[in-house]
Amino acid sequence: MTGVWQLIYEWLPWFDGVVASIVIILIKALALVLPLMLVVAYFTYAERKVIGYMQLRIGPNRVGAKGWLQPIADALKLMTKEIIFPSKANIYLFLLAPVLAITPAIAVWAVVPFDEGMYVANLDISLLYVLAIGSVGVYGIILAGWASNSKYPLLGALRSASLLVSYEIVIGFALVTVVMIAGSVNLNDIVMAQKGGVLHWYWIPLFPMMIIFFISALVETNRAPFDVVEGESEIVGGTHVEYSGMTFAVFFLAEYANMIFMAVLAVILFFGGWHSPFEGIAYLEAGFSWVPGIIWLLAKSTFFMFLYLWIRATFPRFRYDQIMRLSWKVFLPWTIVWIFVVALMTQFKIGPWF
């Protein structure tokens, strides 16, 4: 690959190679976003199929062989549908809202290390970047609720604003423990620190934090059983009520891109990122050394993505005040206690993680 980058630098020599750098970043971003959109499309197909089988149904099976073209058909339908603007809505903010939802959802992927040296940007503070950009995503929902000038979207937006702000604190504290063990806020370093087999991954010393992180990720992405933002049995469709066609599809894309990102982040932080699970086991390590790291990363995150669907098919929706209590009275004390536990473990060098 370095040969190709060198060629681009030679073709575009303006501004000391800055133009070439921008072109390279654009190429990398395209190589990231296009597969991501494909994964999102087929994740929706997987969701319908998995939940269908769990409920003893078949799921989509009409379009293409076994329904494989269903997401394409859905995308075409959404693209050709008419976009309706509520007459009293604030048009600019109404159209800005989906943009503000999708931009952070894609921008966070810039720092994800897919393999050794395989990333768009090796940011020194990538974990903080993930938190910061993730917290910007809430504006899409808040603006959608406010600009629609309608009752149910506003209720949904209020719910989501308070939920996201309180669960960001929980996620932040849970990530502090990871940073304490790894000694870095760079995602690449965090993955490198987990080298050396399944027992060296952080899911053992941080087991409660992993569970808290995953449940908080469910809240952050507005997934069942915490999807009170949409809550179709209470407030019709929440913030999406007034959105139709492509404007709705953009929200949909953002939500699923966020879900996949949270699954990948859980793998990077607690399950060794792109490290093979067979590291340190004599024959298996050699036997599987040909598998590229990105395959391991995707395989592990597929499990978490499946967990999203499994949880959605299993649990009934939480009541709003119960979700709030879970955050402030259950998760927050647990994370603070675990920070002290991790501090003691680091001080006395317990286990192979330090």
Place this chain on the structure above:
Amino acid sequence: MNFEQIIFYILSFWFIASSLAMIFSRNAAKAVLFLILAFFSAASIWLLLEAEFLAITLILVYVGAVMVLFLFVIKMLNIDKSTLRAKFAGYLPLGLLVAAVIVTEMAMVLGYNQFGLDVMAAPARHGADYSNITVLALQLYTDYIYSFELAAVLLLIAIIAAITLVHRKEVKRKGQSIAQQVKVQAKDRVRLVSITPKNKENKS
């Protein structure tokens, strides 16, 4: 003009333009959005200065949390513009006086003779292995540990003070105790009774 300068001027333009737009916009929600844009421009300028930790913290704390609460409050409030305008004329002389004092003060502190490359040399560029967050953490937790801890204690006191201000003795109200609701077991609500059917008794 090199590329960095072009970026700096674009960001500065956005910073000033969005700040002005924030002051002059009539809609409170739009003003908050322009303020967010101003925060983003300021954060980007800090990134140009290699202060990435400050930049990210600005976005994380102010854009991610504080401004969300601002929007939250604005949505809840029903601001009546006509009463605000009526008071505007009455407050104008006092407001102009205060504004004049602030402008002179700022001109004295932030005047053109306080800045420029002859007063403050351009910060040296660091290498690719320079880590802003490591340097900052070392400074905070070694040289400035007492001021850092003091700030933390001050914030804790502020939290306690805020809670004691609004916390009152338990009023008689019909709230739900979620802890109790969650603790409920099936056996508290449902009583299973085993009844032997009469026909069976007759047969045996």
